[in-house]
Amino acid sequence: MYRSLGTALLSLVMAGSALPSRAQEAAGTLAKIKAAGEIVFGYRETSIPFSYIEKDQTPKGYSIDLCMRIAEEVKQKIGNPVLKVRFVPVSPQTRIPLLINGTIDIECGSTTNNLTRQEQVSFLPTTFITGTKIMVKANSPIKSIDDLVGHRIGLPQGTTNERAVKSYVDKKKLGVGVLNVKDHAEGFLALQSDRVDAYSTDHILLAGLLTKAQNPEGFRIVGDFYSYDPYALMIRRNDADFRLLGTKVLADLFRSREIEKIYRKWFQPFPNNAKVSEPPSDLLKASWELNALP
């Protein structure tokens, strides 16, 4: 028994230590795409309107559009006009491992660029800026996290929002119950069915969830921003060529102001609900200016 357990553990450790040396291949993402004849996009299923699917099951959204522009540029760069685009669904928990292990080449979702994540992955220039807020039922007296004492809040597991809310709660020593949910749809369902009193994620995603609600007026987005979340497309680390290509494509869009057109298409109003509209914030406009590298 002990011997077999020892062997099992040993083989795991060996598998772990063998990987890094095998992984030092010179080939970057572009070489991989060229060899495979396809570029693989990681997409989110419920991040409206960045990256989501509807009845036709084709991923669409603001981030997907930007990724498509990058795919166009990749086609030119590697000289393959029939390059295929393949979509792989990712979740907050799987997006980084799947990118690192090469299942996807670029993540087109709603991922916050932060320094901890940069230890494992890399990001293209910021494409959207938002922050954590909370959503409650319209008839709820709750106006901020401080009002949640003795109540329960749903948090999407593995997100920056989860961390922001938990650290706020810990810092102020508030007695707030937490329900961990897998994705936004489940979190919204928990709020609708009264399993929790509030649900928290980036404010723009809360607005996106409202567009799917049967009664959007039954909910309210409240509170201050509890975090600063700049979104960016996520790529593998130490891949200067692919990174440069992506940065070029985005800088072109920012410089030519074409980004505003793409933005309007998805946010003013939201594609699936004409009643919800979100003009670009001043911070976002400034970010576009700053990243419009000549």
Added chain:
Amino acid sequence: MEYNWDWSILVQEPYLWWLITGTGWTLAVSAAAWCIAVVLGTLIGIARTLPNRFVAGIATAYTELFRNVPLLVQLFLWYFVAPEILPAPMGHWIKRDLPLPEFATAVVGLGLYTAARVSIQVRAGIQSLRRGLAMAGYAQGMTVAQVYRHILLPVAFRVVIPPFTTEFLTVFKNSSLALTIGVLELTAQSGQISEYSFHSFEAFTAATAIYILITMTVAAAMSLVERRLPAVA
């Protein structure tokens, strides 16, 4: 593949603590579900062998229903649908006032599912015995209950220990599905460590090792039990 390996994160705070609590929840969910499964599964397994056709039919229906619907679907039904079809105050109580609602739902869901599988083993164990055993009991003037209590069950339970071990191990592995309804058990905690530290491979390797450790310990304990009991002739 570009990956920064760092095994030391597994013993750092708070990640070590997360692994410990995650292991605790995995053990708690599995043990509680196993208790439900053994008690209910034994009753249903016995019911399926009873001479009464009606009781046996109900027991068979239970087994077929619970073993043929995927466990994940069952958990979702218990968690999301069951409270909504109950009367509103009762549904609200389950959702809000029941202590540890996710844990309780996971235990019930996993317990009822595993009970269906246990019942099949128990029935098979009883049916594997020669018919003459029961008949001898009846010839002595024993009632049905006495035949089961004193003759069939003591032997049948020894026969089913090996398949019981398999089911017991399966409970531990199936308990990872509890994460889908918000129980922070071992797999969920590994996922959380991976999201916080971005050292996914280390986190899931640790979870793998802990699962193997748990199941091997259980298997060893069960084989000890098996050896201590007198063999079936």
